[in-house]
Amino acid sequence: MYCISCKDKEYPWKTIYHELDREIFQEDGRFLEIFQLWIDPGYRRHGYGTQLKRFVEDEARRHRVNLVYTHTEESNQHVIDLNLKLGYKEVRRGPIWDEITRVSLIKYIK
Ligand SMILES: CC(C)(COP(=O)(O)OP(=O)(O)OC[C@H]1O[C@@H](n2cnc3c(N)ncnc32)[C@H](O)[C@@H]1OP(=O)(O)O)[C@@H](O)C(=O)NCCC(=O)NCCS
Known part of the structure; x- marks a missing residue:
């Protein structure tokens, strides 16, 4: 899923957006956030997660936002790897709404 x-x-829920440098965001502050990426276990490692993330990059372009944001639990190294492979970079590591350490990643969309 994603939202702008x-x-x-x-x-009304806790976010960490205010902790990130204002300069990383476009002027109106909008960005696309991906959450709850999930592929049926029987279809994993076939590139579908990658395809979905690339589809969402097109959605970002359609909504005229230049940045995609996502976060995942620090223990999800394979999710972090998937994002790094797609060109995301880590911008924060720490708890957000509970004690679990989460890694925040962003990617600029051209
Ligand atoms: C994370 C998830 C969406 C990945 O979907 P997917 O369709 O299997 O991902 P892809 O096939 O596009 O994988 C792309 C790359 O990510 C990395 N990757 C993905 N799953 C991996 C795994 N289990 N172990 C190691 N690397 C993995 C690999 O680098 C992979 O490339 P490769 O297969 O050529 O080695 C899927 O495993 C899933 O639904 N997990 C449970 C839910 C979840 O954790 N979602 C993320 C919440 S933030």
Whole structure:
């Protein structure tokens, strides 16, 4: 799933957007956030997760946002690897709404 979020907006749930440098966001603060990426266990390692992430990059272009944000638990190294392979870079590591350490990653979309 994804949504278009805004760095400068207040959300009823805890976010860490305010901790990230303002300069990484486009002027209006909007960006696309990916969450709950899930592939049926019988179809993993066939490139579908990669295809979905690339599809969402097109959605970012369609919504005129230049940045995709995602986070995952630090223990999900394979998810971090998937993102790094796709050109994401780590911008934060730490707890967000509970004690679990999560890794925040971003990718600029051209
Ligand atoms: C994470 C998930 C979406 C990946 O989907 P997928 O379709 O298997 O991913 P892809 O086939 O596109 O994998 C791309 C690359 O990511 C890495 N990767 C993905 N799953 C991996 C695994 N289990 N172990 C190691 N590397 C893995 C590999 O580098 C892989 O490339 P390769 O297969 O050529 O080695 C899937 O494993 C899943 O649904 N997991 C459970 C839910 C979850 O953890 N979602 C993320 C929440 S933040």
